[in-house]
Amino acid sequence: MVPASFTDARHAAHIAGRFRDLQGLRQAVAGVGLLMLFASELVLPMSRPDARAAGVGVLLWVAGVLVVGFAVVIVAIRWVNAWYRRHYGQVDLTRRQKLLGSVIGGGGALAFLVPFQIDALAQNSGQVPPVNLILFTMALWIIGYWFYLGRPYWHYVLIGGIGFVLGIASIAGIPPSTFAWHVREATLYVALASIAGGVVDHMILTRTLHRSESSVDLEP
Amino acid sequence: MTSSLEDIDPLDRLVHEPARLVILTALASCASADFVFLQRLTRLTNGNLSAHLSKLSDAGLVAIQKRFVDKKPNTRVAITARGRHAVEEHWSRLEQLREGARGLTPQTGKPRR
Numbered sequence: 001m002v003p004a005s006f007t008d009a010r011h012a013a014h015i016a017g018r019f020r021d022l023q024g025l026r027q028a029v030a031g032v033g034l035l036m037l038f039a040s041e042l043v044l045p046m047s048r049p050d051a052r053a054a055g056v057g058v059l060l061w062v063a064g065v066l067v068v069g070f071a072v073v074i075v076a077i078r079w080v081n082a083w084y085r086r087h088y089g090q091v092d093l094t095r096r097q098k099l100l101g102s103v104i105g106g107g108g109a110l111a112f113l114v115p116f117q118i119d120a121l122a123q124n125s126g127q128v129p130p131v132n133l134i135l136f137t138m139a140l141w142i143i144g145y146w147f148y149l150g151r152p153y154w155h156y157v158l159i160g161g162i163g164f165v166l167g168i169a170s171i172a173g174i175p176p177s178t179f180a181w182h183v184r185e186a187t188l189y190v191a192l193a194s195i196a197g198g199v200v201d202h203m204i205l206t207r208t209l210h211r212s213e214s215s216v217d218l219e220p
Numbered sequence: 221m222t223s224s225l226e227d228i229d230p231l232d233r234l235v236h237e238p239a240r241l242v243i244l245t246a247l248a249s250c251a252s253a254d255f256v257f258l259q260r261l262t263r264l265t266n267g268n269l270s271a272h273l274s275k276l277s278d279a280g281l282v283a284i285q286k287r288f289v290d291k292k293p294n295t296r297v298a299i300t301a302r303g304r305h306a307v308e309e310h311w312s313r314l315e316q317l318r319e320g321a322r323g324l325t326p327q328t329g330k331p332r333r
Contacts, residue, residue, distance in 0.1 A: 008238070009245040012261050017249035019257070089257030091250045092296075209260035 014150060015208050019091040020101070021149055024201030025080045031194030033073035038187045040066055046180035047123065088209050104148055111141035112190065116183065123179040130177055132170035134186035139163025142193065155200045159193045234279055235310045239264055240272050244299060244307040247282060252298035273297060281306055 015022065044062050045051040051059065093101070115133035122128050139160045146156035166189060175181045235241060239262050246261055247253060259269050276282040281303030285296040299307070 009242045012242045012246040013249040015261065016246040016253060016257075019250070087256075088260050089254045091254075091257055092252045094251045097250070209257075210263045 011208070015205070016091055017093075017097065018149060019088075019205075020093065022201045022205040023080070023084045023088075024198035024203075024205065025084070026077050027198030027201065028195045029073060029076045029080055029198075031191045031198060032076075033069060034187055034191030034194060036069045036073075037066070038184060038191055040069075041180070041184045041187055046183065088205070100148070104145060107144065108138075108141050111137040112186070116186075119179050119182050128177055128179055128182070130171060132167055132177075132182045132185060134182060135163050135167035135170060135189060138186065138190060138193075139167060142197075153201070153204070156197060159197055163189060163193070232306065232310055234275065235281075235306050237272075239268070240276060241307075241310070243272060243276065243297075244281065244303055245311075247297060247299035248304050248307050252296050255295035255297065258297060276303065 040062055045054045045059075112134060115137050118133060119129060139162075142156055142160035142163060146153055146160065149156065166185065170177065170182070170185070175185055235244060242262055243258055246258070255269070255273075258273075259266070262269060262272075264272070273282065273284060277284050280300060283298050283300050285298075287294050287296065
């Protein structure tokens, strides 16, 4: 059997290498921002005829709410960053780790935007895919993220699995197979996945690292 | 091939001490970390962590940089090439020990009194 201190050392290395990824409150705040986006999608016209019918006033009002919401999320994320720095310190990643993080993040953006664009193009040509592709690509990306983050983080398998189930349900027409509902459902899924994943990651991090109640006297 | 535990070099006590092994292993998986992070990770007191870092620094295994961030002192610690080599070597020796221990079979017969 491996002595506890050796497994502790391996675990410590893992936490140091994934320290920023495990700062889940940042992800949870972004999820709350996406929930606001989902709420706006419920009232936002999602097709050209609907946009024309809504009028410029409504569009400007929704755009204003979105800009303010985005700004609030950015400020909240900066505050969360500072909170983590104050209570849990800082880790600088290697160039390779930063590059890998960018590739993972970029992959996530593509997993949402590419099927979104396919759906939008289909709608413009008068057709809508009978399946919500975004759910499948995002679920696949989340499983990939689980491989990247580490095997003990099983909650991402569950979150990815829920995405696949929702994707299969979309083939059966739940919710209705329209561009608007595809986008709304995908936004809600990503929002809830971010919040759930972020909260669990944060709990894992705080269980591992002993938190200081005060930022005073941290240095010798 | 190493077949017995006697063939394995003696463990480096400087690296093998549990707190220092945690510090070096963690630092080997990132570019650098600050004092607060290492303290949260190891749960050592300020004094104990400082003492361990001094020993590692004196041996040339880590590089310590003190600076001010937002008018507060901030200590950055990074593993050196020598430190990285030492901790990798150490883990490899530990793996050898594990492999060696697997080959050992328990003695059958009555225990000596």
